[in-house]
Amino acid sequence: AQTVTQSQPEMSVQEAETVTLSCTYDTSESNYYLFWYKQPPSRQMILVIRQEAYKQQNATENRFSVNFQKAAKSFSLKISDSQLGDTAMYFCAFMRGDNTDKLIFGTGTRLQVFP
Amino acid sequence: NAGVTQTPKFRILKIGQSMTLQCTQDMNHNYMYWYRQDPGMGLKLIYYSVGAGITDKGEVPNGYNVSRSTTEDFPLRLELAAPSQTSVYFCASSYGGTGSYEQYFGPGTRLTVT
Numbered sequence: 001a002q003t004v005t006q007s008q009p010e011m012s013v014q015e016a017e018t019v020t021l022s023c024t025y026d027t028s029e030s031n032y033y034l035f036w037y038k039q040p041p042s043r044q045m046i047l048v049i050r051q052e053a054y055k056q057q058n059a060t061e062n063r064f065s066v067n068f069q070k071a072a073k074s075f076s077l078k079i080s081d082s083q084l085g086d087t088a089m090y091f092c093a094f095m096r097g098d099n100t101d102k103l104i105f106g107t108g109t110r111l112q113v114f115p
Numbered sequence: 116n117a118g119v120t121q122t123p124k125f126r127i128l129k130i131g132q133s134m135t136l137q138c139t140q141d142m143n144h145n146y147m148y149w150y151r152q153d154p155g156m157g158l159k160l161i162y163y164s165v166g167a168g169i170t171d172k173g174e175v176p177n178g179y180n181v182s183r184s185t186t187e188d189f190p191l192r193l194e195l196a197a198p199s200q201t202s203v204y205f206c207a208s209s210y211g212g213t214g215s216y217e218q219y220f221g222p223g224t225r226l227t228v229t
Contacts, residue, residue: 004157045158045205045220091157100165101146101211102173103218105157 002027004094006106013082014114020067021077021109023092031097034068034075039108040088048090051075053097079111087113117141119221121206127227128196136191136224138206146211147189148218149173149181151202158205164189165211196228 003026013019025034036048051059051068058066063083067076079086092106122137140147145166150158150173160173164183178200180192189208193200204224210216 043203043223045207047217050217093157099211100163100171101209101216101218102148102160102163103150103158104174105159107155107157 002029002032002094002096002104004092004104004106006092006109008109009107010110010112012112012114013079015082015084017082018078018080019082019111021079021090021092021111023075023077023106025073025075025092025094027073027094027096029096033095033097034066035093035095035103036064036066036075036077037091037093037105038086038088039091040085045091049077082113084113084115087111119206119208119219121204121221121224123224124222125225127229128193130196130198130228132196133192133194134196134226136193136204136206136226138189138191138221139187140189140206140208140219141187142208142219143186144208144210144219145186146209146218147183148207149179149189149191150205150207151175151200152205152223153202161191161204193226198228200226201228202226 032053034051038046063080089108093103119140148163149161162181164170206221207218209218
């Protein structure tokens, strides 16, 4: 069975600084996808970034980028130029490439951005 | 285009009562999902559907039932509610099938069983 581990329950960063959230996963699959979701206090789940396991290039979306280390089964999220609106829970998630698109989530990291 | 809508937003149930959580999407998505989020935890999959008439269990299906008679609707039924079912419930949908399509989430239903 696949598992997703987020070892940082809480993180904090000052506005405009950079922060990295960690995620490791365990799988024997070769075809899979990895995601970072943001959940602000509104509770809405928002997709931040997606990475296909077969792609060596790390995904980027504006201020958000990942460091995907396939051999180490590590998938960290870097937020650059942090903004107050980045304050939220961040969840790492794994999806097998089996056409069911079921997501397996980690327990989350609560990020607080301070002015 | 409302996306994924869920009703109700909040509900308090007594132990042993039953209820149906409603989920509707207007994006013509084939795939739909129900997740639950316990306090301080990530989301766990309860049931999912890859099309009308097709449903399957996720990680934590016990105590729940689903049906998918139309593309748009995917209701979740709780029978004989228990305190362990106190949680926030999220419905999601996507075009599905390749991992390339984003899952769109509803706003959630907060359920308390006392």
